[in-house]
Amino acid sequence: MSTLITEECINCGACARECPNNAIYAGGEPWHLDGREGPPLREDIFYIVPEKCTECVGFHEAERCATVCPVDCCIPDPDIPESEAVLIDRARKIHPDTDFGTKFVSRFRKN
Numbered sequence: 001m002s003t004l005i006t007e008e009c010i011n012c013g014a015c016a017r018e019c020p021n022n023a024i025y026a027g028g029e030p031w032h033l034d035g036r037e038g039p040p041l042r043e044d045i046f047y048i049v050p051e052k053c054t055e056c057v058g059f060h061e062a063e064r065c066a067t068v069c070p071v072d073c074c075i076p077d078p079d080i081p082e083s084e085a086v087l088i089d090r091a092r093k094i095h096p097d098t099d100f101g102t103k104f105v106s107r108f109r110k111n
């Protein structure tokens with residue numbers, strides 16, 4: 001599942017600085033992945049690129065953006081449910097030089 005930023009966003013930028021996957025962009029900014037550039041998904045508020053978000057699996061025990069957001073506007077996107085296996089696989093693809101092992105941190109398990 002991707003995390004989603006809601007309309008309550010006050011554009012403080014705290015989440016983007018914390019995301020381990022660089023999945024968060026300011027409104028109006030194009031996003032990048034594997035040398036590709038995509039159009040902004042929002043013009044007015046920060047947004048998350050679903051194909052870059054791992055719900056912080058592999059890096060944190062909870063979604064980091066949600067943890068640091070001062071107005072609690074980073075929430076699970078109910079339209080994009082994904083398993084831990086899918087999310088750690090994504091993390092491995094985004095960070096090919098990182099060995100996550102089998103005991104990686106995840107919001108799905110008690111570490």
Ligand code: SF4
Binds near residue numbers: 020024052055
């Ligand atoms: S949940 Fe984690 S990976 Fe996804 S956008 Fe937030 S900080 Fe980035």
Ligand code: SF4
Binds near residue numbers: 009014065068070073
């Ligand atoms: S931390 Fe919250 S309020 Fe700040 S830019 Fe991110 S989503 Fe918006």
